[in-house]
Amino acid sequence: MKKIVSTGALLVLFSFAGASMPALADADDIVIDGAWARASIGMNRPGAAFMTIRNTSTEPVTLIGLSTPLAMMPAIHETRTSADGVSSMTPTDEIAIAPGESVALEPGGLHAMLMQLQEPMTEGETFPLTLVFEDGGEATVEVPILGFAARGPED
């Protein structure tokens, strides 16, 4: 319940601040660049969001979860393709980011998997996605929804 309230509060915050990018949050320690997602067909299929998460602090941080009003079950997943070409997806419990390092969520690798959509993802709209860190810190980014066949944040 607490999580939902805090996400709501962040939403309000963003509606005042405007959806500026890159988003700065968590005492400016976490910088999220190039966030994007593809439009969905309806609500039955899972969506995916991509971005680069940079740790600008002097301490390591660990991403442990996601929350968004858009999806009931958001989670970090990783696509792996084996030597014989078979692709599979597995949930990733946590991602450690060393000081000054960044981690890329990009097609064919890590992505924010958005399961149980609450509404369709419509091209041209945005949605807030909150990254939850082990130390309790949170960073929220407003993710632009691009076309269904988009290939990257510039499309």
Place this chain on the structure above:
Amino acid sequence: MKRMRVWGIGATAVAAIGMMLFVGWWQVDGPGSPEPMGQRPMPLTEMAFSLTDHEGNAVGPEALLGNPTMAFFGFTYCPDVCPTTLSDISSWLDALGDEAALLNVIFITVDPERDTVAAMAEYVSYFHPAIRGWTGPEEQIARAAEGFRDVFERVPTDGGDYTMNHTASVFLFDAEGQFVTTIDYHEARDFALPKIRRALQQEMEETT
């Protein structure tokens, strides 16, 4: 006596190491090794399956002969690999321009339970118009996948849903139905286009 024991231990150790090496060889390179997964797909002329395209037409491998073919297996509930690959394919087709019209481009679902003809029709409409979506009964999908040497597996997910693991390579065949090569997932476009042109080239050579 003491020396004998040392010799005995030494001999046992050598025998044990030899045995380990033999077992290792047997499993990895020897007769006990698993069938290689990366087998070549069969020629289209030797495949036999019947599916339905996204416009409701009955289709099969014979429908692909006469033009080079680019084929990809996936499913429409796939959030990452499949839209990425179909976007890649769309961009290759755009780059080929008029030549794209010479290619059969098919997207075969490995998830016919959710990917009905209507679902496939809606899904392919978001990509290059040359891409055809094929679906059908599970056993026909399995026969198609076997011919292409494409493997897939249904995997349950947390929310009671399921996802599919599947071979995400793009297969290229020439106009005679002979396998040419694959474009592996996320191969740079610089490598993909020459491969597609090679499949197209073989058609030109065969017809002249």
